[in-house]
Amino acid sequence: MRKFLTATLLCMALTVTMVPAAFAADTADSNYTTCMAAIQEQKVIQDQAHQTAESLRQKGYDDSSAYIQAAQSTWWAAQDEIVAYQKLSKYTDEDIRILTTAVFYEAGHTTEQLREYVAQVVLNRVADSRFPDTVKGVITQPGQYATKYATQAATDSIKSADSQNGTYYYAMCEAAVKKAMMGQVDMPSNVLYQANFAQGKGVWQSVYFNSGWYASTSYFCYG
Known part of the structure; x- marks a missing residue:
């Protein structure tokens, strides 16, 4: 007792x-x-x-x-x-903003699972010595994601569209980002690549998405 x-x-x-x-x-x-x-x-x-x-x-x-x-x-x-x-709490407001914006452009209109996976790949890279050790560094690394994802203008554009259309894509992406930052997304730490083709050292998981007007398969691969 x-x-x-x-x-x-x-x-x-x-x-x-x-x-x-x-x-x-x-x-x-x-x-x-x-x-x-x-x-x-x-x-x-x-x-x-x-x-x-x-x-x-x-x-x-x-x-x-x-x-x-x-x-x-x-x-x-x-x-x-x-x-x-x-x-x-280890992440700043800017970290959250940048990663949320990146997740939107990579998977904002897809599914909760895909948004969470995209966020986790970025955080896996931050933790891996072969990549920059900040969210902004990973997102703006040449030849990887798009530098514009880190800009305030890109974030403002999403929020403005949500406001005009009555949608909540930014909020959904932010929820996925925070879940990943809280360690609540189930993905191996050595999954370092996400794209619409296989790469790296093999596929951990592939996820098919079909909205009715757009279909794609995202590959999450080991690095």
């Missing part, structure tokens, strides 16, 4: 002490500020789950109780969210 309580308190203490030191980013950056606020909300959820479990124990329930197990699951779900927001 006390093992979970001890582990809970230890993990909470580590989370509280480690987050400020590990993520000393510019607090003026709205993404960082938003992530820190989300992390604090998840800590509140953890505290409530811990208090609920302890109250149930005092009433005679043991850890095999479905009620206490539900509280434990809530605590760990909140911990997963904290880890995800910690990862997202």
Whole structure:
């Protein structure tokens, strides 16, 4: 009964002490500020789950109780969210804007899966020593993506079209980008290429898309 309580308190203490030191980013950056606020909300959820479990124990329930197990699951779900927001907080507003714009031009009108995969390939490149170590660097690398993807004008163009047409393509692309940045897209880290033809060291996955007026197959390949 006390093992979970001890582990809970230890993990909470580590989370509280480690987050400020590990993520000393510019607090003026709205993404960082938003992530820190989300992390604090998840800590509140953890505290409530811990208090609920302890109250149930005092009433005679043991850890095999479905009620206490539900509280434990809530605590760990909140911990997963904290880890995800910690990862997202490493990226700046500009990183998100540039990658969202790139995803739109590469797969904006396709599917959620394709948007997420395109975003993840870029992040895989950022993490790979053979490519630039920033989102902007990867996107503007000669011979790869288009330099215009990194411009504010390209972003403004998408948002303007969404506003005029009543669409939400930029928001959908941004959601895919943030999911990838939070480590929630299932793709091997050595998948480094995305195009409408196979390349690199072999195909990890090919995805067919058909909108009714446009059809294509995207190949995601190992590097």
